Each structure stands twice: as C-alpha cells, then as structure tokens.
Amino acid sequence: MRPADEVVDLVSALIRFDTTNTGDPATTAGEAECALWVAEQLREAGYETTYVESGAPGRGNVFARLPGADPNRGALLVHGHLDVVPAEAADWSVHPFSGAVVDDYVWGRGAIDMKNMVGMMIAVARHFKRERIVPPRDLVFAFVADEEAGGAYGCGWLVENRPDLFDGVTEAVGEVGGFSLTLPRADGSEARLYLIETAEKGMRWMRLTARARAGHGSFVHEDNAVTILAAAVGRLGRHRFPLVLTDTVGAFLSAVAEETGHAIDLESPDLDTAVAKLGPIGRIVGATLRDTANPTMLAAGYKANVIPATAEAVVDCRVLPGRTAAFEREVDEILGPDVEREWITELPSYETTFDGDLVDAMNSALLTVDPGSRIVPFMLSGGTDAKHFARLGIRCFGFTPLRLPPELDFAALFHGVDERVPVDSLIFGAEVLTEFLQNC
Missing domain, CATH: 3.30.70.360 (Alpha-Beta Plaits)
Known part of the structure; x- marks a missing residue:
C-alpha cells in the first residue's frame, strides 16, 4: 500500500480524536488516546515506539526512529503536534471532530493545523517499514503534545527533560510550510510557488x-x-x-x-x-x-x-x-x-538560511511531483515547536507539502470555522514527503 492510498483515512481518523487544547490543563482534553493510537499504527508496521507523558497526565507524545544508510550523518526530525485549538460545533457546516470527507475535502479541527501532516507522517513511516526502504540518514518521527499553548507540556518539557529522544538530530521539518501559492504572471500564465518556512x-x-x-x-x-x-x-x-x-x-x-x-x-x-x-x-x-x-x-x-x-x-x-x-x-x-x-x-524568534542539502532535497521532491514549480523562503507570523527544537541546535524548516487550489483561502483555515484540507492535497503531500524522505 502506497502512502497516498491511506493518508486520507489516517487524517480522518486522527481528526475524530478530540485533542482540544484550551491552554488550561483543567479543561484540555489531552493527547494520550490519540498518541497511543498513533503508536499502534507504527507498531503494526514493525516500529519500536516510545510513549512519554510530558509534565502532566494525558499529555502524550510518541517517538519512533528509522535507521538510515549512513549512521555518521545527522538524523532528521520529522515532527507534528497532536493537539488542536477549540471548536464550537454549532458554528460549523460539519461536526468539527467528525473527520468527514465531503466535497473532496477532509473536514474537521486539525485538518490543516496539523493532523494533515501527522497523517502523512504515519503513512510514509509505515510505507518505509513495510517496503524495507532505508533512508539516507536516520529519521526520527515525533508526534507531540501542547503546541497550541506554547509547548510547556510538549516540546518545551521534552527538550528540557528528555533530550535523549533527539540524540544525533541536526535538522527538522514540520509545520507551517511547503504549501503552494499560485500567482498570475504578466504574460497570462501562472506561477506556482511553494513556501518553505525558514523563519518565525x-x-x-x-x-x-x-x-x-x-x-x-x-x-x-x-x-x-x-x-x-x-x-x-x-x-x-x-x-x-x-x-x-x-x-x-x-x-x-x-x-x-x-x-x-x-x-x-x-x-x-x-x-x-x-x-x-x-x-x-x-x-x-x-x-x-x-x-x-x-x-x-x-x-x-x-x-x-x-x-x-x-x-x-x-x-x-x-x-x-x-x-x-x-x-x-x-x-x-x-x-x-x-x-x-x-x-x-x-x-524567541527563529531564522535560518535558505540553502543546503536539505533545501535541495525539498526542491527536488517538489519538482519530481510538480514540475515547473519553485520553492521560496518565507517567515511565519505565528510560532511552532521549531522554537523549542532550535534550543538543541537543530536547524528547523516548515515543510508540510500541499498543492492547494488557487482559490482556497488557506490562511483563513488556521484555527478557523470549517477547517478542511483537500483530498488531492493530502495525496500530493504524501507523494512529496515520500520522495523527500527517500532522498534527504
């Protein structure tokens, strides 16, 4: 089974876990049930997983490592957070925790931020294990808690208390980047740019x-x-x-x-x-x-x-x-x-340069699936878990590849009502992520 064959079902299933993070531990749903489900999906494919609760009961995190061909190269961290912001069901066209597939979109809280990437990560990780694909370097898959409230019960705690989970990691990819922006050219054609987050x-x-x-x-x-x-x-x-x-x-x-x-x-x-x-x-x-x-x-x-x-x-x-x-x-x-x-x-803010082998690998993967496109750097006005990983000296990028319909107001979907991700975008993302991680 290719990653593209199961990514939609995986994202839909992830959305059905209510991992609402209010910022108040007393009213936050917690990520444990979802994290344990993720661990089971990985174990089913043959991974050994590590489950950690970070700082409070229920704040579940899951890690799995896939050894690469060159143990002397620094490992690549591929990370996604399991928590989501609150959603008021009465405001939505579909229930925000239904994971419904309607009109060629997967709907629900987290569809964009960021259970789309989590689903892609699971699909690609399972594919690599089943097909015995050996990546060029170690891959560390991390599924973490509490990003939506700053990471005190997620990456902040993990970096302080479990730095061993990131042993050998030198670079990382996560949200928010790798999505397409289609712009009209002066000659009437269209330019499709993929925005790689290099700064926050x-x-x-x-x-x-x-x-x-x-x-x-x-x-x-x-x-x-x-x-x-x-x-x-x-x-x-x-x-x-x-x-x-x-x-x-x-x-x-x-x-x-x-x-x-x-x-x-x-x-x-x-x-x-x-x-x-x-x-x-x-x-x-x-x-x-x-x-x-x-x-x-x-x-x-x-x-x-x-x-x-x-x-x-x-x-x-x-x-x-x-x-x-x-x-x-x-x-x-x-x-x-x-x-x-x-x-x-x-x-703190974060900024890295737009160069190096990892950037070249992102570009190559996108060109393989979408010839004629171009990658460009951009700065995120918000923040991600990259802020915590950078404290370990890890070079971080936002790379969640999605080819989006030009008319879609992507920015409005983050924390918005009727959050949804196109089915075709998930399939595209799974294909790009597979190509990228095989050649990173």
Missing part, C-alpha cells in the same frame, strides 16, 4: 497591570485603574510598529516579483499595499513586515459600584528576529509610567 517571529505574551485607589462607584475619581489601563491598551493596540524588511521576507518578495513580472519596491514605505495584493496569503506575509502587539484579554472589578484597585490586560506580541530590545523600548514609551508589564510567555 518571536512569541511574547505580556500582562499589563494598572493600580490605583479603590473606591465607591458614585464618587468622582481622578485616579481609576480601569481608565489608566484602557487608555494604555488603546494606545498600544492602535500603534503601528516600524516596517523592518528581514532577509527572509526580502527574499520571498524578490522571488514573487521575479516570477510574476510585477516589480515590488522593497524600499517603499507603502510595502504593505504591495503585499496585500498577494491575496489571502498577504495577511501572513504582511504580519512579518513589522512587530505586532494585539490586546486579547481584559479583566477588572468585581461589582458594578466598586472602583477596583487593579485592572489587567493580556497582549499577544509577535516580534521580528533581532528586534526584541527595540520592541521593548517602544512598548514602554507607549504604555507610560503608570502601567506595569511582565512577560508571561517568552518564545
């Missing part, structure tokens, strides 16, 4: 606190914690951080201009407008032109007629490589002296 913005969640004198709600108050905080949050939320063109984003935009024949002025202060013309993917690329700080949570008070002594907010900050110190100075100036800030989550 840093993820820093910040708590803001304002303090003032508590009092009765009927009195006049010149000093109100809610007012102080609300004003600061408003200033921060409306602020536009300066445009900074990183090497990765510059290379991506240059490739787009070259392929489409439409010039992009990388020195223009209005670069946002040019990026917006790329369509839905422009939302991701546009967010990598500058730092962002988006207020997401507010909390204050306990009774309508009581002025509270404190008010708090949480802000989701995403910071470009090399910008942390400048970002903090700018934030402090915006907030002013009356608001305290503290980082409650700090995951």
